[in-house]
Amino acid sequence: xxxxxxxxxxxxxxxxxxxxxxxxxxxxxxxxxxxxxxxxxxxxxxxxxxxxxxxxxxxxxxxxxxxxxxxxxxxxxxxxxxxxxxxxxxxxxxxxxxxxxxxxxxxxxxxxxxxxxxxxxxxxxxxxxxxxxxxxxxxxxxxxxxxxxxxxxxxxxxxxxxxxxxxxxxxxxxxxxxxxxxxxxxxxxxxxxxxxxxxxxxxxxxxxxxxxxxxxxxxxxxxxxxxxxxxxxxxxxxxxxxxxxxxxxxxxxxxxxxxxxxxxxxxxxxxxxxxxxxxxxxxxxxxxxxxxxxxxxxxxxxxxxxxxxxxxxxxxxxxxxxxxxxxxxxxxxxxxxxxxxxxxxxxxxxxxxxxxxxxxxxxxxxxxxxxxxxxxxxxxxxxxxxxxxxxxxxxxxxxxxxxxxxxxxxxxxxxxxxxxxxxxxxxxxxxxxxxxxxxxxxxxxxxxxxxxxxxxxxxxxxxxxxxx
Amino acid sequence: xxxxxxxxxxxxxxxxxxxxxxxxxxxxxxxxxxxxxxxxxxxxxxxxxxxxxxxxxxxxxxxxxxxxxxxxxxxxxxxxxxxxxxxxxxxxxxxxxxxxxxxxxxxxxxxxxxxxxxxxxxxxxxxxxxxxxxxxxxxxxxxxxxxxxxxxxxxxxxxxxxxxxxxxxxxxxxxxxxxxxxxxxxxxxxxxxxxxxxxxxxxxxxxxxxxxxxxxxxxxxxxxxxxxxxxxxxxxxxxxxxxxxxxxxxxxxxxxxxxxxxxxxxxxxxxxxxxxxxxxxxxxxxxxxxxxxxxxxxxxxxxxxxxxxxxxxxxxxxxxxxxxxxxxxxxxxxxxxxxxxxxxxxxxxxxxxxxxxxxxxxxxxxxxxxxxxxxxxxxxxxxxxxxxxxxxxxxxxxxxxxxxxxx
Numbered sequence: 111x112x113x114x115x116x117x118x119x120x121x122x123x124x125x126x127x128x129x130x131x132x133x134x135x136x137x138x139x140x141x142x143x144x145x146x147x148x149x150x151x152x153x154x155x156x157x158x159x160x161x162x163x164x165x166x167x168x169x170x171x172x173x174x175x176x177x178x179x180x181x182x183x184x185x186x187x188x189x190x191x192x193x194x195x196x197x198x199x200x201x202x203x204x205x206x207x208x209x210x211x212x213x214x215x216x217x218x219x220x221x222x223x224x225x226x227x228x229x230x231x232x233x234x235x236x237x238x239x240x241x242x243x244x245x246x247x248x249x250x251x252x253x254x255x256x257x258x259x260x261x262x263x264x265x266x267x268x269x270x271x272x273x274x275x276x277x278x279x280x281x282x283x284x285x286x287x288x289x290x291x292x293x294x295x296x297x298x299x300x301x302x303x304x305x306x307x308x309x310x311x312x313x314x315x316x317x318x319x320x321x322x323x324x325x326x327x328x329x330x331x332x333x334x335x336x337x338x339x340x341x342x343x344x345x346x347x348x349x350x351x352x353x354x355x356x357x358x359x360x361x362x363x364x365x366x367x368x369x370x371x372x373x374x375x376x377x378x379x380x381x382x383x384x385x386x387x388x389x390x391x392x393x394x395x396x397x398x399x400x401x402x403x404x405x406x407x408x409x410x411x412x413x414x415x416x417x418x419x420x421x422x423x424x425x426x427x428x429x430x431x432x433x434x435x436x437x438x439x440x441x442x443x444x445x446x447x448x449x450x451x452x453x454x455x456x457x458x459x460x461x462x463x464x465x466x467x468x469x470x471x472x473x474x475x476x477x478x479x480x481x482x483x484x485x486x487x488x489x490x491x492x493x494x495x496x497x498x499x500x501x502x503x504x505x506x507x508x509x510x511x512x513x514x515x516x517x518x519x520x521x522x523x524x525x526x527x528x529x530x531x532x533x534x535x536x537x538x539x540x541x542x543x544x545x546x547x548x549x550x551x552x553x554x555x556x557x558x559x560x561x562x563x564x565x566x567x568x569x570x571x572x573x574x575x576x577x578x
Numbered sequence: 579x580x581x582x583x584x585x586x587x588x589x590x591x592x593x594x595x596x597x598x599x600x601x602x603x604x605x606x607x608x609x610x611x612x613x614x615x616x617x618x619x620x621x622x623x624x625x626x627x628x629x630x631x632x633x634x635x636x637x638x639x640x641x642x643x644x645x646x647x648x649x650x651x652x653x654x655x656x657x658x659x660x661x662x663x664x665x666x667x668x669x670x671x672x673x674x675x676x677x678x679x680x681x682x683x684x685x686x687x688x689x690x691x692x693x694x695x696x697x698x699x700x701x702x703x704x705x706x707x708x709x710x711x712x713x714x715x716x717x718x719x720x721x722x723x724x725x726x727x728x729x730x731x732x733x734x735x736x737x738x739x740x741x742x743x744x745x746x747x748x749x750x751x752x753x754x755x756x757x758x759x760x761x762x763x764x765x766x767x768x769x770x771x772x773x774x775x776x777x778x779x780x781x782x783x784x785x786x787x788x789x790x791x792x793x794x795x796x797x798x799x800x801x802x803x804x805x806x807x808x809x810x811x812x813x814x815x816x817x818x819x820x821x822x823x824x825x826x827x828x829x830x831x832x833x834x835x836x837x838x839x840x841x842x843x844x845x846x847x848x849x850x851x852x853x854x855x856x857x858x859x860x861x862x863x864x865x866x867x868x869x870x871x872x873x874x875x876x877x878x879x880x881x882x883x884x885x886x887x888x889x890x891x892x893x894x895x896x897x898x899x900x901x902x903x904x905x906x907x908x909x910x911x912x913x914x915x916x917x918x919x920x921x922x923x924x925x926x927x928x929x930x931x932x933x934x935x936x937x938x939x940x941x942x943x944x945x946x947x948x949x950x951x952x953x954x955x956x957x958x959x960x961x962x963x964x965x966x967x968x969x970x971x972x973x974x975x976x977x978x979x980x981x982x983x984x985x
Contacts, residue, residue: 385794391703391789394701413698413701415696415698417706493678497678501675501676505674505675506611542696543694546693546694546712549719550715550718550719550722564725565725569707571795573796578823
């Protein structure tokens with residue numbers, strides 16, 4: 111066997127599994143069909159660390175949400191996550207909804223959510239003066255937070271790699287065969303064998319499951335569209351504002367992001383094409399309308415970008431975490447609250463695999479992962495010292511987010527090979543000009559650091575070359 | 579303490595520096611974030627610059643070169659690769675590979691220019707593949723870096739950079755299939771429509787916008803459709819184009835994040851600081867000029883305006899602030915905005931620049947002080963894409979100045 115474990119998928123679920131397995135003496139390979147980690151469902155979502163009030167009790171979603179929330183709050187320093195525990199409110203607009211708040215609160219208590227409070231209209235407006243005056247009451251959730259989803263995905267991946275995990279990009283799993291003592295996985299980057307396989311293939315997890323297991327499930331891509339507002343709107347809302355949950359999910363939220371933008375969305379639409387991350391006018395109109403219901407003054411003239419993400423929606427409504435065949439583990443149907451739950455999913459999947467393999471703990475395991483330094487956020491004297499040590503940290507490349515060449519070089523050193531890879535690691539191009547000014551400079555730096563010609567610089571996957 | 583710090587070494591900053599020097603100020607520092615002086619002019623390699631200033635047609639780099647020479651001859655100090663990260667009254671902080679420096683200064687001129695409105699601000703539906711560029715980014719990649727950005731191109735928006743790029747791409751062998759403009763008129767200069775589109779038979783679709791972007795990795799095509807008077811696409815009018823590139827030239831936004839940090843009041847219409855006839859913002863000792871103040875269509879006017887800011891900053895440095903009574907300038911019917919927004923009562927002769935809000939033909943610009951008509955100027959054509967100006971002789975202004983278009 112080439113490896114002990116092959117993980118299929120480099121999103122937050124796959125990398126969280128790798129992160130947890132890193133503490134065991136196991137050889138781990140991760141196959142990712144995209145050109146980088148965090149290229150599918152994990153890259154486009156609300157970035158909320160949910161408290162856990164809305165999953166139905168006794169579901170995996172409820173259990174792993176609350177556990178994941180606690181783990182993120184515990185681990186964010188150790189893993190260098192861009193995380194803020196900003197609290198959330200579920201707002202009610204009428205008497206019927208106010209009654210439902212009580213039900214949600216009871217559900218939250220049952221799920222193990224701590225610190226919940228029902229706030230009166232006056233208290234809601236005192237804390238968030240820009241919310242609608244039509245709000246009757248709200249359920250306050252102090253353990254709710256906001257996180258940069260990229261930072262979580264890269265933190266898991268980098269820590270796992272520090273501890274020996276090997277990723278292969280551009281490697282789409284095309285067939286899995288059970289062989290004596292394990293599995294043979296064929297991919298577009300070659301064939302690999304391992305004693306165990308973890309299916310963390312996001313919207314494609316049903317297809318990967320079908321390569322091995324008898325039991326069948328279906329993953330539907332459920333698209334959500336979002337709009338991101340300029341940091342000039344910082345402070346408009348400080349907590350995360352949910353409306354009453356419905357069948358389709360937690361509805362349209364208005365939130366601050368971990369970096370101080372305002373985010374509104376998502377809508378919810380089931381789609382056939384599992385790659386269809388296009389936005390449409392109807393969806394964006396819906397998002398704006400519903401966001402205004404919570405916060406009438408939300409300034410949609412300050413939108414700097416809109417985007418769509420795909421939820422990996424399972425037919426049974428709950429996460430599918432199981433071992434249908436010895437040594438083959440599904441981590442499928444990881445839709446909301448999947449980002450929040452990810453460390454707990456990693457823990458559950460990792461434990462399952464480690465027990466199956468009878469793995470031993472590593473003697474030397476590095477727990478910490480350091481985030482890339484954010485020069486502009488440092489105290490002045492620390493920033494000066496950093497520049498004195500490495501002058502590249504004094505050369506600003508992305509003017510909107512004030513990102514230096516030093517940070518971009520570090521992103522490349524940690525594995526970024528594309529414009530999106532740089533953007534998601536250090537936010538160059540994430541600001542109000544949306545990479546208008548820094549694109550040529552970032553391309554030059556990528557070209558120089560990677561030793562490839564400018565014509566080969568891509569936005570993300572193969573075929574997305576910037577120049578012709 | 580320094581006398582004057584100028585933020586930005588482009589057209590506005592260079593002209594302001596020369597003018598402040600010639601008004602008696604010696605201790606000047608220009609802080610420029612790029613590796614060379616000249617700003618965006620460096621990538622504008624087409625000609626047509628300087629007709630008003632030098633009576634000849636220069637390219638962008640040549641025009642910048644004239645001012646850079648003037649700055650060098652006067653031995654005005656400048657820093658390159660240095661980005662200002664904070665402005666407070668009489669304090670400018672900038673970062674460079676040499677560290678972080680805070681300059682204490684008597685006066686500051688804001689000359690940071692503008693940026694392009696990105697796609698996100700339009701909420702154009704569809705995918706987000708490679709091959710979507712703002713026109714200026716494409717211009718930089720072609721003219722400074724020397725790369726080809728696309729083979730078959732659709733341009734959304736008819737701002738001047740987009741028009742210039744339509745010609746530039748054509749000359750480099752690309753096929754520009756269409757320019758779509760959501761408004762019923764172009765946002766660019768008439769001369770650019772003629773010289774960059776008509777001369778190359780590139781169709782301009784007015785009252786049209788992009789309704790879909792196709793292609794997951796690289797742009798594969800776009801759909802454009804006609805819009806109604808409320809700018810909503812009309813079903814059934816869609817036209818599909820197979821292309822690998824979409825260029826956006828959908829407006830420029832003054833870049834005023836530093837002005838906001840300094841606490842300057844901004845105009846919601848121009849996006850730039852509110853200024854009086856000396857181009858002083860409402861913050862003591864902070865002046866503004868060029869595209870950071872309002873977006874210009876000709877660099878000659880940027881230089882002219884920045885020279886006024888330089889002169890007034892000099893006079894402020896030499897004689898201190900005069901907090902004087904001001905009158906308001908009110909944009910009336912058909913006028914979108916004016917710069918300045920205020921005039922000092924004893925200002926003397928003043929030039930007011932403004933833009934109209936629609937296309938007018940055979941109209942009259944009327945300037946009033948209170949009820950009293952100061953001027954009536956007949957105009958054959960007025961268009962939002964062309965900045966207008968009126969000169970007022972002064973010497974005193976006692977009541978509000980109103981400017982309007984009479985049809």
